[in-house]
Amino acid sequence: MDKNNKTTPVNSTQVDETKGVIKALLDGRNVNHEPDRLGTLDDESRIKVLSPGMMVFKRFVRNRLAVTGFIILVFMFAFSFLGGLVMPYRQDQVFYRTEYTLKDFAGATFNKEIRTTVKDGCKFPTSAYGKMILAYNEGKREFKSNDSYYKFSVTNDDFFQITELRVLSNVTARKMLYLYNDVDGFTMSAKMKEAFETAHKAGEDSFEFEGEKYILVKEGFEVAISKEQEVAIGSSLIYDAYNAENSSIVNSYGFRLEAERAMAEDKQSFSFDGANYLLEEGENVSTIYRLDGDTKQPFVNVSKMIVNAISPDVFLPVEFKNTVLNTVLNRENKFTYVHEDGEEIEYTLNLVHETYNVKRMTETHLIDMYHMPDEKHLLGTDMNGMDVLTRLMYGGRISLLVGFVVVFITMIIGVSVGGVAGYFGGWVDTLLMRFIDLFNSIPYWPIMIITGSVMDTMEVDPYTRVFLLMAIMGVMGWTGIARVVRGQILALREQDFMVAAEASGLSVKRRIIKHLIPNVMPLLIVQGTMSLGSIILTEATLSFLGLGVKFPIASWGSIINAASQPYIVNNYWFIWMPAGFLILLTVLGFNFMGDGLRDAYDPKMKR
Amino acid sequence: MSKFVLKRIFLAILIILFGSFIVYAVIRALPTSYVETIARQRAQLPGSKSYAEWLEQLNALFRLDTDIFTGYMGWLSDAIKGNFGDSWAYNVPVTQKFKDVIWYSFALNIITFVFQTVIAIPLGITAARKQYSKTDYGITFFALLGISLPSFFLSTILKYIFCIKLGWFDLYGIVGRYHEQLDTFGKILDMTKHLILPVFVLTMLNVGGLMRFTRTNMLEVLNSDYIRTARAKGLPEKTVIHKHAFRNTLIPLVSYMSYLIPSMFSGSMITETLWQIPGIGYISFGAMTQGDIPFTMFYNVFLITLTQVSLLIADIMYAVVDPRVRVN
Numbered sequence: 001m002d003k004n005n006k007t008t009p010v011n012s013t014q015v016d017e018t019k020g021v022i023k024a025l026l027d028g029r030n031v032n033h034e035p036d037r038l039g040t041l042d043d044e045s046r047i048k049v050l051s052p053g054m055m056v057f058k059r060f061v062r063n064r065l066a067v068t069g070f071i072i073l074v075f076m077f078a079f080s081f082l083g084g085l086v087m088p089y090r091q092d093q094v095f096y097r098t099e100y101t102l103k104d105f106a107g108a109t110f111n112k113e114i115r116t117t118v119k120d121g122c123k124f125p126t127s128a129y130g131k132m133i134l135a136y137n138e139g140k141r142e143f144k145s146n147d148s149y150y151k152f153s154v155t156n157d158d159f160f161q162i163t164e165l166r167v168l169s170n171v172t173a174r175k176m177l178y179l180y181n182d183v184d185g186f187t188m189s190a191k192m193k194e195a196f197e198t199a200h201k202a203g204e205d206s207f208e209f210e211g212e213k214y215i216l217v218k219e220g221f222e223v224a225i226s227k228e229q230e231v232a233i234g235s236s237l238i239y240d241a242y243n244a245e246n247s248s249i250v251n252s253y254g255f256r257l258e259a260e261r262a263m264a265e266d267k268q269s270f271s272f273d274g275a276n277y278l279l280e281e282g283e284n285v286s287t288i289y290r291l292d293g294d295t296k297q298p299f300v301n302v303s304k305m306i307v308n309a310i311s312p313d314v315f316l317p318v319e320f321k322n323t324v325l326n327t328v329l330n331r332e333n334k335f336t337y338v339h340e341d342g343e344e345i346e347y348t349l350n351l352v353h354e355t356y357n358v359k360r361m362t363e364t365h366l367i368d369m370y371h372m373p374d375e376k377h378l379l380g381t382d383m384n385g386m387d388v389l390t391r392l393m394y395g396g397r398i399s400l401l402v403g404f405v406v407v408f409i410t411m412i413i414g415v416s417v418g419g420v421a422g423y424f425g426g427w428v429d430t431l432l433m434r435f436i437d438l439f440n441s442i443p444y445w446p447i448m449i450i451t452g453s454v455m456d457t458m459e460v461d462p463y464t465r466v467f468l469l470m471a472i473m474g475v476m477g478w479t480g481i482a483r484v485v486r487g488q489i490l491a492l493r494e495q496d497f498m499v500a501a502e503a504s505g506l507s508v509k510r511r512i513i514k515h516l517i518p519n520v521m522p523l524l525i526v527q528g529t530m531s532l533g534s535i536i537l538t539e540a541t542l543s544f545l546g547l548g549v550k551f552p553i554a555s556w557g558s559i560i561n562a563a564s565q566p567y568i569v570n571n572y573w574f575i576w577m578p579a580g581f582l583i584l585l586t587v588l589g590f591n592f593m594g595d596g597l598r599d600a601y602d603p604k605m606k607r
Numbered sequence: 608m609s610k611f612v613l614k615r616i617f618l619a620i621l622i623i624l625f626g627s628f629i630v631y632a633v634i635r636a637l638p639t640s641y642v643e644t645i646a647r648q649r650a651q652l653p654g655s656k657s658y659a660e661w662l663e664q665l666n667a668l669f670r671l672d673t674d675i676f677t678g679y680m681g682w683l684s685d686a687i688k689g690n691f692g693d694s695w696a697y698n699v700p701v702t703q704k705f706k707d708v709i710w711y712s713f714a715l716n717i718i719t720f721v722f723q724t725v726i727a728i729p730l731g732i733t734a735a736r737k738q739y740s741k742t743d744y745g746i747t748f749f750a751l752l753g754i755s756l757p758s759f760f761l762s763t764i765l766k767y768i769f770c771i772k773l774g775w776f777d778l779y780g781i782v783g784r785y786h787e788q789l790d791t792f793g794k795i796l797d798m799t800k801h802l803i804l805p806v807f808v809l810t811m812l813n814v815g816g817l818m819r820f821t822r823t824n825m826l827e828v829l830n831s832d833y834i835r836t837a838r839a840k841g842l843p844e845k846t847v848i849h850k851h852a853f854r855n856t857l858i859p860l861v862s863y864m865s866y867l868i869p870s871m872f873s874g875s876m877i878t879e880t881l882w883q884i885p886g887i888g889y890i891s892f893g894a895m896t897q898g899d900i901p902f903t904m905f906y907n908v909f910l911i912t913l914t915q916v917s918l919l920i921a922d923i924m925y926a927v928v929d930p931r932v933r934v935n
Contacts, residue, residue, distance in 0.1 A: 065748065437618065441626035443910050445876055446895055446903070447633060453896045454637050537757055541877055544759045547896075563763045566778055570771050580760035587755035595751065 056522075059600035066596020072589030076582070080396025087387075091394035092552045094385045095368040095377070103362035105347065106316060108307040108324045109355045114160055114234040119253040122231040124162065132162065132234075149217050149226060152234075155264040160234030161257075165215050165226035173200060173223050188225070196225060233257050240301045244315045249273070250300050259288060259302070284329060285322060307358075324349070328356055373574050380574040383562060384551075388575055392582060395554035399586070402470055402555070403536045407528050409474025414481025415524065421482070422489030423512065429486070436479045444476055448538070452547025462550045469548055473535060484527055485520060492519050522601035526594055533590035540583045556583045615922065619915035624683075626911040627904065631679045635671075637898035641695040642666060669900070682904060692901035696894045701905045704890065709872065711781060712879065712886030715802060716871045719809040727814045728860070731821025735829060736848065746818065753815030758808060762881040765804050776804055779883040805882045809875055820863055821856065828855045858929045865921030869913040 050058065060066050084091075114133070118124045128145040132152060135143035142151045149165035168186045172179040178197060180188055188196075192209050199207030199216065200223060206215045217224040233256055241250040249255055255272050262270040262279050263286065269278050278289040278296050285303045289296035298318070305328070307321040320337055324347075327335040333349045347360045367385035371377050379388040421432040451472055455465055492498055501511050536556075542548030543557025544564070551558060556579045562568045563576035646661035655661070663672070670678040685692065691701040734746040770778045777783060781801050782794075789797055828834065829852055837851045838844075876888030883889060887906065894902035 065744065065751075434618070438622055438625045441622040441911050441914070442629045443626065443907050446630060446891070446907050446910070449892060449895045450630070450633050450637060450903070453898065454633070456896075457637060457898075533755060537755070540757055541759060544757075545877070545880070560760065560763075563759070566766070566771070569763055569767050573767075576763060580757065580763065583757050584755055584760060587757070588751060591751045591755050595747075 056600045060596050063596040063599055065592045066599070069589045069592025069594075069596060072585050073593060076396060076586045076589060077400070079582075080393055080400055083393035084390075084397060087390045087393060089387045089390040091391050091554050092386060093390070095371070095381055095387065096365045096385065097368040097371070098363050099366055100361045101364055102348065102359045103364070104310050104357055105360045105362070106307055106309045106314075106324070106358040107355050108305055108321075108328065108349075108358060111236050111238050111304050111306050114158065114236050115238075116160070116162070116232045116234040117251065117253050117256045118232040119230060122164070122229070124164075124232040132160070136160075149224070150231075151228070158236040159260045159264050160232075161230065162232045162234060164229050164231040165217060165224075166229050167217075167224045167226045168214070169225045171196070171200075171223045171225060172221055174221055233260060235260055236304060237263075237302050238304060238306050240303070240307075240318045240321055242298050242300065242318050246299065259300075263302075284325065324356070324358060370572050370575075379578055380572070382559070382575050383568070388559070388578065391554040391559055392556070392578055395556045395559050395579070396582065396586075398466065398549055398553060398555040399536055399539060399557070399583070402466070402473075402539045402549070403532045403590075405470045406473045406477065406535045406539075407532050409470070410478040410481050410531065411524065411528060413474070413478035415485050415520075417478070418482035418485030419489060419512075419516075419520075422486035423493070423516070425490070425493075432482075433486070436482055440479050442476070447476060448472070448542055449545070449547055452542060452545070456547070462553050466549055466553060469539070469542070473538065477531070477535070480531070481524075481527060484523060488520050488523050489516060492516060522597075526598040526601060529590055529594035529597055533587040533594070536583065536590070537587050556586075612919070612923070615919050619912075619919065622915055623908065623911050627683075627908045628679050630907040631682065631900075631904060632675050634895070634898065634900055634903050635675050635678065641898070642669060642671060682900075686904070686908070691905045694894065694899055694902040696897045696899035696902060697890070701901050704902065705887065705905065705909075708885055708890045709887050711884055712872060712875060712888060715805060715809065715875055715879070715884060715886060718802065718806050719813065719875075720867065720871065722806065722810045723813050723817055724864075726810065727817035728821050731818045732825050732848070732853065732856075734818070734822045735825035738826065746822070750815035750818040750822075753811050753813070753818075756811060758812055758877050759881055761808050761811060762804075762878065765808065769804060777801060781884050801882075802884075805875075805878055805884055808878050808882075812878075817863070821860065824856045824859045825852060828852045831855075858925070861924050861928050862921045865917050865924055868917040868920065869910060872909070872913060 116124055116129060125146065128143075128148070128150060131143045131145040132150065135141070136152075136154065141153065142149065144150070148167065150162060151165065152160050152162040154160055167183050169183060169188050170181040172181070178193070180193065182188060195207050195209045196214070196216075204216070205218075206213055208214070213228060215226050215228055217226060233253065235256070237260075239250045239256070239259075241247045258270045258272040259277070259279070261267075262277075263281065266281075267279065269276060269291075271277065276291040277299065278291055280287045280289065285301060287298055288300045288302065290299035291297075301318045301322065303321070303325055305321065305325045307316055307324050309316050317340070323335055323337050327333075327349060334346065335349070336344055336346050338344045345360055347358050349356045349358055351357075368381050369383055369385050371381040371385075373380045377387050377389065379392070382388050382391065417432055417436070421429045451468075455468060460468065498511070498515060501515050506514075539548055539555065540557030540560070543550075543555050544561050546561060546564075549555035549558045560576045560579040560583070562572075563580075568575055642662065642665045646658055646665050649655055649661045650658035656664075666672040670681045673681070693699065694701050694704050697704050730746050730749075734743045737743050766778055769775050781798055783797050783801065786794060786797050834847060834852055837847045842851075872887060875884075875886065876892055878884075879886045879888035880892045891902065891906040893899075894906065
């Protein structure tokens with residue numbers, strides 16, 4: 001810098017500057033004085049007169065800090081306004097990650113209870129089922145439940161055939177007198193009564209009438225005439241259809257009955273509903289084939305194990321169930337199964353109480369929180385699974401925009417009030433200055449904090465909130481500008497050129513626009529640049545406290561707000577540190593540049 | 608002079624009234640659950656009035672049922688009598704809470720002020736003496752850095768390094784876990800330890816402004832004629848700087864420092880909140896966000912009054928240090 005000063009004396013330091021200019025002027029005058037000697041005024045002897053704008057520019061460029069500030073700001077603007085365009089993500093885009101976790105896929109257990117299949121149109125209530133098990137354990141083969149009598153036979157310990165004795169008529173029999181009390185719509189014919197009475201007198205337990213067998217259940221003098229009727233079968237075997245479409249056939253009473261009978265009687269085949277079935281009994285698993293002409297097709301698998309998928313929309317193929325069964329029987333805890341789509345998946349089994357939990361690695365979608373920086377997310381993701389770098393870019397837009405809008409508002413109000421006060425002077429000036437004094441008394445931070453809380457409780461929409469925030473900051477911050485502008489205009493008014501302008505009869509409008517404003521502009525630019533930095537700082541502080549820009553809108557302050565949790569500060573530097581440095585650099589940039597501009601516009605003001 | 612002072616005092620009173628009214632108007636917009644909570648509590652007492660009746664009575668008591676202006680006038684008539692009411696957020700008389708917490712803030716700020724002055728003024732003078740040198744650039748850079756540093760970011764970085772990574776200090780608060788078991792000296796040491804980082808933050812933030820102010824004024828003085836005269840008559844540089852230049856720089860400095868008086872008692876709201884130092888800043892931040900009207904009003908009136916008083920002092924001080932002003 002010093003070297004520069006020496007080579008171009010015209011633009012030397014402030015102190016030397018005036019001297020330099022005078023010297024150059026003197027040189028110029030000397031040249032002019034003796035034009036004949038040199039002939040014409042050539043470039044070498046001509047003084048280079050720079051335009052005021054150029055002078056400012058030169059002085060600005062020479063200031064290293066100012067240039068640094070300018071470069072920082074150019075970078076920040078590119079980062080915020082172009083970065084958002086370049087980034088493929090949106091600011092509120094939530095990222096997910098897939099994770100493989102061992103999750104329950106199915107449950108398997110050995111069936112130990114008798115499961116009943118009820119015949120169509122009949123009822124076998126749960127209470128009756130309970131009574132039946134009780135009776136079975138007591139070694140009885142009949143029981144009564146809900147005024148109905150049941151009988152059952154057991155084959156091979158696990159094939160129950162349950163018949164209900166449906167009471168048709170309750171008879172009170174005393175000596176020779178029979179009182180009939182028919183049940184629901186049944187009427188005993190005279191002949192039937194006769195048949196019954198004969199049987200009863202003979203002390204028989206049943207009688208036949210018109211080819212039907214009626215059972216007599218005696219209880220003291222009461223005799224219930226009832227008809228035997230099959231209601232249900234019970235079995236501890238589990239039937240798994242090979243094809244889900246066939247489950248209704250498999251679960252039907254008739255099929256079960258036939259199959260169970262065949263098994264109980266050790267038959268190799270049976271027929272049901274016009275189709276022939278082949279039974280192949282194994283030690284643990286039996287398979288029933290359906291005969292289609294000559295071909296036999298696996299139709300249903302019979303085992304003692306229940307395998308159910310956790311998710312209701314998954315149909316487990318019989319092969320899978322058999323694999324599970326075999327794995328359990330082999331006392332292994334792992335198996336691989338090739339699904340229909342050719343996918344080979346490894347399953348693990350673990351026993352909890354009596355249930356085998358079949359687990360497999362399952363893909364799960366999670367919000368990708370606190371993702372460490374990598375090539376996909378250069379600065380990772382935040383606690384909402386949003387890309388930090390993208391949010392920083394969009395946040396920069398808001399932060400810079402807030403700065404510019406607020407400065408614009410303060411300028412408009414400040415220049416109007418300060419300009420009017422300075423230009424008109426007198427009582428207008430006094431009045432406006434007193435008003436500024438009054439306005440200044442409003443404490444800045446308390447008001448910002450209270451209005452922030454007010455907006456919080458009123459649940460103002462985040463987008464509206466940004467505008468309100470800008471408006472409040474603008475209205476609260478104009479007095480400084482007004483004071484400076486008033487001071488400058490008061491000073492300018494007294495200067496000779498203004499007097500000259502007035503004397504030459506220029507209109508007020510022209511005097512203000514052509515002469516006053518250009519002289520106030522440099523000051524405004526410097527003030528504006530400096531206050532941009534402080535406004536960005538204020539906005540960031542408010543957002544940090546949670547009283548400024550709110551989620552989902554990103555601003556640098558609201559991003560660094562995450563740092564109020566020590567957990568994040570400790571573990572995830574990439575969430576809060578970049579935002580902090582961006583704020584610091586931007587404010588520094590504005591301050592450097594403002595400083596440089598002030599220096600460049602008015603060297604006498606010093607830095 | 609006395610006429611000027613009287614005029615200033617009159618203006619100050621007007622300003623205090625206006626400022627407190629604005630604060631009152633804004634905070635009245637903040638719905639507070641305080642009255643509802645109290646009313647609900649009292650309504651549940653055996654044999655009590657109904658909730659609605661309590662609510663009405665309490666609203667009348669706290670002047671929440673009137674319009675803002677009437678409410679303000681009511682508050683003002685109480686305040687003039689010295690009755691600032693009870694804090695809603697802290698459930699103690701406002702003045703008592705204020706007395707309890709103000710000294711933390713004062714200690715924090717007075718220490719900061721000493722550090723700030725000791726660092727800023729010599730550096731500012733050095734920068735001015737060696738204008739455009741490397742030292743000057745360095746100091747200017749440092750000053751601008753301090754001004755540009757967001758307090759929350761600096762605090763977070765310091766917490767990250769010194770509290771989390773190194774574990775030298777506590778993250779929050781003014782006292783440590785075992786404070787009550789310490790003797791008096793130990794207690795003071797404990798508090799001092801907790802104040803180190805907040806003081807550092809405040810000093811870093813404030814030192815820049817004062818440094819630049821000193822530098823600008825020193826430059827102005829150094830470029831004035833009487834310094835040239837002093838140098839011309841062959842005085843040693845030391846005498847020129849200390850006797851002739853520095854004394855004249857003091858005039859604007861004293862007025863600048865007078866503006867710092869209000870911040871002695873109020874200026875560190877954000878830093879106190881960040882470090883949870885229970886000073887007036889942190890306490891009033893809590894009060895303001897919770898819509899605690901009595902405390903907020905007291906705090907803000909205190910602030911405005913302090914500002915006006917300090918402005919008055921600045922004017923008077925100006926006259927004290929600069930004999931030219933006294934003549935006028």
